[in-house]
Amino acid sequence: MIPEIDLKQARTSEPVFNIPGIILVLIALCVVAFLAQDYILDDQQNLWVMMNLAYWPVRFSQGGGFGDPAAWLTAVTYSFLHGGFAHIAVNMVWLAAFGSPLAGRIGTTRMIIFWIVTAIAAAFTHYAIHPDSAMPLVGASGSISGMMGAAARYGFRRVPDILHDGKGRSEFAGPLLPIGVTLTLRPVLAFLGVWFVVNLATGLVSMSPMESASIAWEAHIGGFLVGFFGIALLDRPSPLDAAIRRY
Numbered sequence: 001m002i003p004e005i006d007l008k009q010a011r012t013s014e015p016v017f018n019i020p021g022i023i024l025v026l027i028a029l030c031v032v033a034f035l036a037q038d039y040i041l042d043d044q045q046n047l048w049v050m051m052n053l054a055y056w057p058v059r060f061s062q063g064g065g066f067g068d069p070a071a072w073l074t075a076v077t078y079s080f081l082h083g084g085f086a087h088i089a090v091n092m093v094w095l096a097a098f099g100s101p102l103a104g105r106i107g108t109t110r111m112i113i114f115w116i117v118t119a120i121a122a123a124f125t126h127y128a129i130h131p132d133s134a135m136p137l138v139g140a141s142g143s144i145s146g147m148m149g150a151a152a153r154y155g156f157r158r159v160p161d162i163l164h165d166g167k168g169r170s171e172f173a174g175p176l177l178p179i180g181v182t183l184t185l186r187p188v189l190a191f192l193g194v195w196f197v198v199n200l201a202t203g204l205v206s207m208s209p210m211e212s213a214s215i216a217w218e219a220h221i222g223g224f225l226v227g228f229f230g231i232a233l234l235d236r237p238s239p240l241d242a243a244i245r246r247y
Contacts, residue, residue, distance in 0.1 A: 019096055020103040022111045027092050030140060033080045034088045053077040054136035055123045061131040079119040081138040091140045098147035101172040110234045117230065118146030118223040125222025137216055145220040146227025148195065153177055153231050156187040176235045195224070 037046055052070070055078035056063075065071030082088035103111040122142020126133075154172045182188050199217040 018104070019100045020108070020111075022103050022108045023096060023099045026099065026115065026140075027095060029080050030082060030088060030092060030095075034082050034085075037081070049081070050136055050138075054081055054138050055126075056136055057127045057130050057133040060127060075120045075123040076116050078123065078136070078138050079115070079140045079143055082140070083138055087139060091144060094144045095140060095147075098144060098151055102147050102150055105172045106231075106234050106236045110236065114146065114150075114227070114231075114234055115143045118143040118226050121146070121226035122216075122219035122223035126216050126219040129218045137219060139216070141216070142219045142223035145223035146230075149224040149227030149229075150231035152188050152191060152228055153179075153182055153235075155182060155185050156191065175237060176232060179229070196221070 037049060041049065053074060055074045056065075059065040059068075059071050059074070063071070082091065099111070102114070106114065119140075119142055122145065123137060125142075126137055151172065153176050154174065155177050177185075199220050
């Protein structure tokens, strides 16, 4: 039996659309930046934004960026810039889908830290593969990939909903799984396989001469791996987890 106090602590309201405030703020920052670049700023101002806020690998390999705080800042600010409507639309959908349950789980402060760390990890994974690239890196995909990596650590499993109708819960519910256990779960292995294959495939397609812009699949992998392994440092178990353990 579960102590009554645990039930009271764990009882929460779960509306159909439940996007935490921090996710709405992140979406708003991305959308405002995109609209400003597309509809407000002139060409010269847009050039300034790209030169000073996008991530340029060559700035670190040849421009002394490792000793420049402004260059390090671009390893975060690039994540709020996007290269086109399709780019930002897809990213915002995935941000809402994976960011909402993660933010609900770990809270606002830890979510901000998660975004910053995964953005930096994604940028420098890209740098490790393309250190002399003079192409700017933009987009929230690295941090969103980190959220997908974090999602895998919760196993995509349904756990008993002892508080409501008993039909189960799915998103980021239950205790964080050890890595060894995570990698034995069929849904996780299927998700990892599909995710890596899709990223490698899109990366190869984007290298085609027919493509006008490349997809930084290396950055996606960097963000994903840091999210997968690093979420253990930021996870905040919910009162429901203790109830599930006793169930």
